[in-house]
Amino acid sequence: MPEGPSIVILKEAVQEFIGKTVIRAEGNTKAIDLDLFENQTVVDFKSWGKHFLICFEHITVRIHFMLFGSYRINESKGVPPRFSLKFDDGELNFYACSVQLLNGSPDEIYDWSADVMNINWDAESAYLKLAAYPKVLICDALLDQNIFAGVGNIIKNEVLFRTRLHPLNTFSDLPESSKRELIEEAVNYSFDFLRWKKEFTLKKHWLAHAKSICPRDNVPFKKTYPGKTKRRTFYCEICQRFYGSVLPEI
């Protein structure tokens, strides 16, 4: 569920609720006051990276699905929802997620140019952020939500494979063309992810993530937990190039 494209799918799936008025909010969340939503009309749904926003006139709810979160539209899972909005002709149910009230308007809080799925995404801005942290490993940089909001571990692994880059490269060690390509493919793969997820063929299209053999070289992928993020990383030592002088210890 949780990477950026999945949140875009959710946003598209709930469009029918825009303009509808909440009869009552329920749920076992302790983070917000459920009474706030009674009689509030949904003005919009937004997303920023992995954040899903439900916008009312004066307040906005932020849902983050973390690793295990899920949702149901006009049905329920049969377990108590963390947060639920009841309308006279429908309902939205959210499970095992983080629920928060936004402390201000979305435009004040979010840098839309950092969201790889957003129309306002700005590759140049990402480039400047990466250049400002030249020593950060690219396996960590891809997961940095301030640079690539919406990119998660699957997208990370696939982007590194597509661009033939070793996860332990630093940004500054990359040739200029690879720097640009890394940023471009973070966006390209995110939109491929979106398309394949809608077709229910995402997994089938994985080339590196959770795979054991490199499809280019027919050798086993390395599986490690590198960098500060220590997230599961699959890479091929033959085709994914390292440009630094000394390969860092994992």
Add this chain to the structure above:
DNA sequence: AGTAGTGTTCGGCC
């Protein structure tokens, strides 16, 4: 049946 993981925050420790 047990385990690992599409993620993030927080508190403790050095």
Add this chain to the structure above:
DNA sequence: TGGCCGAACACTAC
């Protein structure tokens, strides 16, 4: 003060 680490959260596919 700050960086690092582990725990917590809570679900389910394999």
